[in-house]
Amino acid sequence: MSRGHAPQFSASDLLQEISFEDIDGFSADDLAAAFAAFRRSATIIAADGQEQRSAVPPPPSLIAIAQRALQGVDDPAQFFRRWFQPRRIKAKGFVTAYYEVEVEARLSPEPGFVTPVLSRPLDLVKLNEAPLSLPSGEKLTSARRQADGALVPYPDRRAIEEEGAAPSAHPLAYVRDPVELFLIQVQGSARLRLPDGGVMALTYAGRNGWPYTSVGRLLIERGLVNRADMTLDLMKETLRRLGAGPGEAGRRIMQENRSYVFFEIDRSEARAIGPIGGQGAPLTPFRSLAVDRSIWCYGLPFWVAARIPWQSEAEIDFRRLMIAQDTGSAIIGPARGDLFFGAGEAAGRRAGDIRHAAEMIVLLPNEVGDGP
Structure with a gap:
């Protein structure tokens, strides 16, 4: 053999x-x-x-x-x-282990559903074969291609969320809050349940290229969750308790993970x-x-x-x-x-x-x- x-x-x-x-x-x-x-x-x-x-x-x-x-x-x-x-x-x-998230969603914003799930931006370029190296030593697997063809780091999670720094990305749907969106991004896909009983499937379409930082690890290191008690539900509960609104502590912790994932609607067989x-x-x-x-x-x-x-x-x-x-x-x-x-x-x-x-x-x- x-x-x-x-x-x-x-x-x-x-x-x-x-x-x-x-x-x-x-x-x-x-x-x-x-x-x-x-x-x-x-x-x-x-x-x-x-x-x-x-x-x-x-x-x-x-x-x-x-x-x-x-x-x-x-x-x-x-x-x-x-x-x-x-x-x-x-x-x-x-x-x-990981799983496919199933969450309630809306196709347009309404009270209780205001957090957008964004499509892939038009200026996002994958760099898997030749990552963009930064002076810090970090290597980015995606970048923004400017009008002159130059490649620059793509904005991080905080800039995308607070400054609208991915203007060519459009909302595919709206979920309850940034914690729900964060969970979808960590899992890389989701099934969105709509009010009419329909289901819309999201598939990973790219990421901004910044390195991934574990929010669960951050919560443990800062004494906000005991390591032995850490579960996905507890992580979500803790982030919401800390506050997921603009400038609130839970939102800031999530933004320490600068990686941001974009999606597409997938109706394929x-x-x-x-x-x-x-x-x-x-x-x-x-x-x-x-x-x-x-x-x-x-x-x-x-x-x-x-x-x-x-x-x-x-x-x-x-x-x-x-x-x-x-x-x-x-x-x-x-x-x-x-x-x-x-x-x-x-x-x-x-x-x-x-x-x-x-x-x-x-x-x-x-x-x-x-x-x-």
Whole structure:
């Protein structure tokens, strides 16, 4: 069997060669569900499709495997065993979880719904291949293109919110308050419930390029929330208690995260399946994984093993084959993962409790033609 393609990062000594028999629970997993998620990635990989947020490019072996997956597979377990080689990531693993927000919204402002969800500005340019370096040492992944073609830093969250510094962005809808908007931006997508019973899907359309700062971490560091008590609901409650209006303390803390996310209305067939991840594929609950896109390519399968409260408040085993289909500004490191839990309030409650150690095993692609 081939040793598989090494990931495109220098710390290859972090990977330990193992066999599928070494993966506790692999044979008991629903690998047909994992394969269904992989096929959604395969569609994009095989077609060299456009990614929402660019990542390490897939190696030729993964492209060939994606093409084979689209031809149909009788035995998903045999498919993964034949075309991939497991490697245990020896770095300390850590997982969080995220979900798709569902919130009430209006298409025009009215009392109680005055916070706009903004579209992508016309002058926003992605700089993933050549970030804009600042004298401070910060690197911006997006910038503003001026009329003369020059690139300058895009205004940060505070300027956009208080000064209207993204004038070419237009409101797509209005939500209750800046805390609700902030949550949507952190999650990267949302389902907006309208008064007539309709639902409008938002998909990530870009960000201003400033580095992400964890507001939850700021609340803990300043003694406003105990680390052991931190949940998504408590974070929202605390920010609202501190005040989310202009100049109020909660608003100022949120503005310390200078990153600002823009959206688009998405009525595509794929979006009807689920929110669109960084790869451009619809996400599958408990099968889609966000990874560090500077290290891993989309479409790689990862085995994640942890004891987490994913079904109730009790911590139980989570042992599943996940597919790398998303990324996030806070997802940094070879063994850092973010588990997609689905949509709605219940998923949000469970996702907000996940901050746990985990074992992560990556399945690297074999050369097509290799295998047992």
